[in-house]
Amino acid sequence: MTDAARATGTVGLQEAAAILGVHYMTVYRYVRTGRLAAEHDGATWRVRTGDLDTVRVGRGVDQPRGAARTASAEHLLDRLVAGDEAGAWRVVEDALASGAEPAEVHLTLLAPAMREVGRRWSRGELDVADEHLASATTRRLIARLGPRFARPGRKRGTVLVGAVAGERHEIPVAIVADQLRGAGFHVIELGGDTPADSFADAAERERPLCVLIAVTTAGHEAAVTDTVARLRERTDTIVLVGGAAVNDELAAHRLGSEHWTGRDARDVVALVERLRAQHRR
Numbered sequence: 001m002t003d004a005a006r007a008t009g010t011v012g013l014q015e016a017a018a019i020l021g022v023h024y025m026t027v028y029r030y031v032r033t034g035r036l037a038a039e040h041d042g043a044t045w046r047v048r049t050g051d052l053d054t055v056r057v058g059r060g061v062d063q064p065r066g067a068a069r070t071a072s073a074e075h076l077l078d079r080l081v082a083g084d085e086a087g088a089w090r091v092v093e094d095a096l097a098s099g100a101e102p103a104e105v106h107l108t109l110l111a112p113a114m115r116e117v118g119r120r121w122s123r124g125e126l127d128v129a130d131e132h133l134a135s136a137t138t139r140r141l142i143a144r145l146g147p148r149f150a151r152p153g154r155k156r157g158t159v160l161v162g163a164v165a166g167e168r169h170e171i172p173v174a175i176v177a178d179q180l181r182g183a184g185f186h187v188i189e190l191g192g193d194t195p196a197d198s199f200a201d202a203a204e205r206e207r208p209l210c211v212l213i214a215v216t217t218a219g220h221e222a223a224v225t226d227t228v229a230r231l232r233e234r235t236d237t238i239v240l241v242g243g244a245a246v247n248d249e250l251a252a253h254r255l256g257s258e259h260w261t262g263r264d265a266r267d268v269v270a271l272v273e274r275l276r277a278q279h280r281r
């Protein structure tokens with residue numbers, strides 16, 4: 001702590017951020033949103049060092065970084081299940097203000113929170129209404145993050161992404177779609193429950209570099225192989241099948257995929273980028 005801080009019992013926002021172990025912008029937002037009391041001395045904001053404890057206790061920010069992230073994920077889960085979009089968005093904004101990339105918010109906050117919803121749902125700790133509320137709120141957060149993935153300029157190619165008829169899990173589709181947009185691709189996002197012929201209609205019309213088919217639950221194998229066959233009959237596009245229910249290369253090939261798309265959205269984007277590079281050679 002500086003001598004000025006010791007003498008006045010106050011610190012500037014830069015020093016407050018260092019004490020709390022968070023980004024400067026996070027502290028600034030605490031002040032702007034009234035979560036941390038501060039006085040403006042005409043030039044800068046000053047915060048009483050005693051007041052920093054209230055933020056520490058409320059946010060768990062004096063814990064190590066990993067634990068702080070776990071605390072935010074838990075807080076997010078709580079807000080998602082409550083259907084509290086504003087509260088959930090504050091967790092997302094905190095992460096962004098601490099320097100997280102939007103794609104990191106998808107993968108380290110939203111996806112783990114939804115998987116935890118699934119675990120609690122299967123243990124009977126949450127009911128279907130809780131899960132629906134959490135899913136709807138997550139979709140709204142993904143939509144709010146969407147503009148951050150917009151890339152101006154010429155697109156690197158078109159990618160078609162969706163889930164087959166009967167497969168209603170659309171959150172992974174939305175996440176992958178936005179991360180591909182962030183990588184500069186034009187994305188046609190069909191969402192969940194898309195009939196085989198509609199996949200083929202869109203592929204014929206859009207002539208994408210590749211079609212991505214998402215499968216999150218077991219039991220959709222026939223719909224997937226049917227969709228892949230329909231796409232191959234009507235187009236010569238590359239067809240890839242992936243998602244939480246496709247665990248490895250063998251499972252992907254069995255469903256007719258040319259490659260396994262990997263574990264998360266980052267792997268999917270990396271694969272599409274590799275395919276694009278090969279396509280251009």
Ligand code: B12
Nearest residue numbers: 118167168169170171172214217218242243244261264265
């Ligand atoms: C929300 C949810 C639902 C919602 C979906 C709402 C919506 N609008 O999307 C609803 C209520 C519809 C639903 C229904 C069902 N569900 Co559900 N659901 C979930 C839950 C809780 C979250 C799903 C989610 O969004 N996860 C977050 C995403 C981002 O994570 P992810 O799937 O891992 O996504 C990554 C990968 O897929 C990766 N990826 C890798 N390669 C590729 C390729 C492509 C193309 C894409 C797009 C992505 C991708 O990228 C993503 C991001 O990194 C999960 C729990 C869980 N573990 O995920 C259960 C879960 C998937 N559901 C399950 C079940 C059993 C069902 C039902 C059968 C329940 C029932 N009895 O009715 C039905 C089936 C409905 C259907 N016909 O599709 C099981 C599946 C078990 C299994 N192994 O098959 C789970 C795991 C819950 C559980 N613990 O039992 N569900």
